[in-house]
Amino acid sequence: MLVIPLFLLPLTLALKDTVPLLVWGNHEIPKLDQLQCQNVLYLNIHHLHASDLPTLQISKTKQHYYDSLSKVYLPHLPVDDIISIEEALNGCNQMSKLNINQPEAAADYDGWLMDKLSELDGEDYIVILTSSTPKVIDDSTTLSENLFKRAQPSAADLTIPYSKRSLFQKYTFFSTSVYLGLVSMFFVLVILYFGLQILTSLQTPTRFETPKK
Numbered sequence: 001m002l003v004i005p006l007f008l009l010p011l012t013l014a015l016k017d018t019v020p021l022l023v024w025g026n027h028e029i030p031k032l033d034q035l036q037c038q039n040v041l042y043l044n045i046h047h048l049h050a051s052d053l054p055t056l057q058i059s060k061t062k063q064h065y066y067d068s069l070s071k072v073y074l075p076h077l078p079v080d081d082i083i084s085i086e087e088a089l090n091g092c093n094q095m096s097k098l099n100i101n102q103p104e105a106a107a108d109y110d111g112w113l114m115d116k117l118s119e120l121d122g123e124d125y126i127v128i129l130t131s132s133t134p135k136v137i138d139d140s141t142t143l144s145e146n147l148f149k150r151a152q153p154s155a156a157d158l159t160i161p162y163s164k165r166s167l168f169q170k171y172t173f174f175s176t177s178v179y180l181g182l183v184s185m186f187f188v189l190v191i192l193y194f195g196l197q198i199l200t201s202l203q204t205p206t207r208f209e210t211p212k213k
Helices: 003-014 050-055 059-067 079-089 103-109 112-120 176-201
Strands: 018-025 040-045 070-078 095-100 126-130
Touching (some): 018 059, 018 079, 040 079, 040 103, 059 112, 079 126, 095 103
Parallel strands (some): 040 126
Antiparallel strands (some): 018 070
16 A cells, blocks of 8 residues: 555655646637747746645636637646746737736736737737746755755756757756656566466466265
8 A cells, every 4th residue: 555655756846846827719720839939928927836726716718619610628737847848938019918927816807808908809819828937046045955856957947938948958857756757666566577477477286185975
């Protein structure tokens, strides 16, 4: 039974430092690294987690998302990818951005999206709802704390535009969570191996004695 929590631990750590991303609009949504600087409405709710979305008091915004013609929902996206998207859109003159300090305050800005859409007068638009937090690098952090951070320098290098990064710079293929998952699977496979060895070593009688009369 102790193996089950050990196996589930990497799954929990894999969702650490991730934020949800919702993108919708009145036309086909392009790839995230190919978003155009045209009528972009950006809602940045700080400290937002995917589990907070059902409890957000933004009924008008939610209804507009459900009624949209095209939508994309990614519940767990690394914060570094969100920062890359923000950097790609920073130079957009036709982008309206709203920063909300915490999810509990989102209810006060529920009408912001409707007001902005009314100004577009039927033009094509894209709405982005996500969360981003500034990256704080603290030299006093311990080694154990750094082990649970995204430790691939090329993926964390924000000076390289997301669209120009190589495959290994866009994605982290080996992290602490993956390592813990492999270690857990090793113990599971060892236990399974010895269990099968015990089962295959069992022998049934080849003949039965004749009962005495």
